[in-house]
Amino acid sequence: MSARPLPIPTNPALLKHAEERRKRLENRISDQITRFAGSMQFVYLHIVWFAAWILLGVEHYPYGLLTMIVSLEAIFLSTFVMISQNRADEKRQVLADHQWQTVQEEDQQNEQLLQLSNQILELTKAIHQMASAQSASDAHPAGSNGTQPASPRGAAGERVDVPTKRPPRDLEPGTSRP
Numbered sequence: 001m002s003a004r005p006l007p008i009p010t011n012p013a014l015l016k017h018a019e020e021r022r023k024r025l026e027n028r029i030s031d032q033i034t035r036f037a038g039s040m041q042f043v044y045l046h047i048v049w050f051a052a053w054i055l056l057g058v059e060h061y062p063y064g065l066l067t068m069i070v071s072l073e074a075i076f077l078s079t080f081v082m083i084s085q086n087r088a089d090e091k092r093q094v095l096a097d098h099q100w101q102t103v104q105e106e107d108q109q110n111e112q113l114l115q116l117s118n119q120i121l122e123l124t125k126a127i128h129q130m131a132s133a134q135s136a137s138d139a140h141p142a143g144s145n146g147t148q149p150a151s152p153r154g155a156a157g158e159r160v161d162v163p164t165k166r167p168p169r170d171l172e173p174g175t176s177r178p
Contacts, residue, residue: 014091
């Protein structure tokens with residue numbers, strides 16, 4: 001006469017909470033009673049019980065014993081309903097705590113990503129500045145007014161040839177072709 005079992009939670013925090021809850025016998029008992037009391041089997045059982053009590057004449061009207069039994073049952077069931085509500089509140093708190101922890105971890109990850117993005121931006125700016133400075137020095141060699149390259153002169157006034165571009169790496173002195 002047990003009711004349908006509750007679905008197994010998929011959230012890891014709820015799984016851990018359910019495992020902790022199952023460790024105590026009183027929790028398992030209250031969960032079974034609450035599950036059964038919240039089922040249609042419970043309703044059908046009471047319909048049959050009340051009908052049999054009255055039709056078999058277990059006691060006569062005003063059914064004092066039946067009333068007392070039902071009142072005691074109502075007291076206990078209301079207690080189990082409150083226990084069930086407390087259990088639901090515990091689950092909500094576990095979920096809220098888990099979500100808060102997740103939000104905090106995501107916030108830390110976002111901060112790290114923001115720092116990395118700022119570092120990448122600074123490096124990109126530095127590379128652009130270096131590239132701009134390099135292209136400016138290639139376009140206007142030192143001592144030039146921008147029209148024609150100057151003729152470098154040595155200490156005695158003779159003309160000195162200065163290469164404006166570097167030779168390919170495989171043609172530099174001291175290197176050999178593969």
